[in-house]
Structure formats: structure tokens, C-alpha cells
Amino acid sequence: MTKRDNFIMPDRARLLNIATWSSILAWLVLAVYILAAGAEILRFQQDVLAIQPFEVTTTSDYMLLLSRMAVGIFRGFVYFVVLRAVALGLIVIVETSINSDEQEEGGHE
DSSP: OOHHHHHHOSOHHHHHHHHHHHHHHHHHHHHHHHHHHHHHHHHHHHHHHHSOTTOOOOHHHHHHHHHHHHHHHHHHHHHHHHHHHHHHHHHHHHHHHHHHHHHHHHHHO
16 A cells, blocks of 8 residues: 555544444434424414414415425435435445455455
């Protein structure tokens, strides 16, 4: 391994740990955003129940609820995809490094 390779790949185990934590965090973020969307539904139900009997909820109220939920879930999904991409990218880097080391060792024998 050259000095440049050591600079790029100092510790594979550390990169794999970061990839694992990134993957775990991705699932946690997705769960939190889904729970937040559920909390938004519950809050909306509480608001509807608190309205006076003769007041009517309008279509715009429902559209506002749907837009808040959609934005929240979409944001959570984007964070999920980014964190999963980071995890998979790190795993690919480590696998590529391992494969290149195996090829170098096979070529010198």
C-alpha cells in the first residue's frame, strides 16, 4: 500500500462504524418524522373537536393538514435517503479498498 492509500483509507473499521450509525440514524429519523405526521393528525382532530358545534371545518383546513403531513414525511424521507446513501457510499469505499488490496496481494505472488 502506498502512502497515498494510507491517507485515503486510514481505518476501515471506523468507516464501517460510521456507515452503521448512519444507517441506524436514517431509520430513526424516518420514524420520528412519521410519528410527527401522526401527531399532526391527532392535533388536527383535537382542533376539530374543540370547534363550536355550528362551525364547519373547510376543505382548506383539510388541505392544510395534508400539506403539513406531506412536507413532514417528504422531509423525513429525504433525510432517510441521504443518510442511507452516506452509509452505502462508505461501505462501497471500504469494499473497493479491500478488493484493491486483495488484487495487489494476488499480483505480487
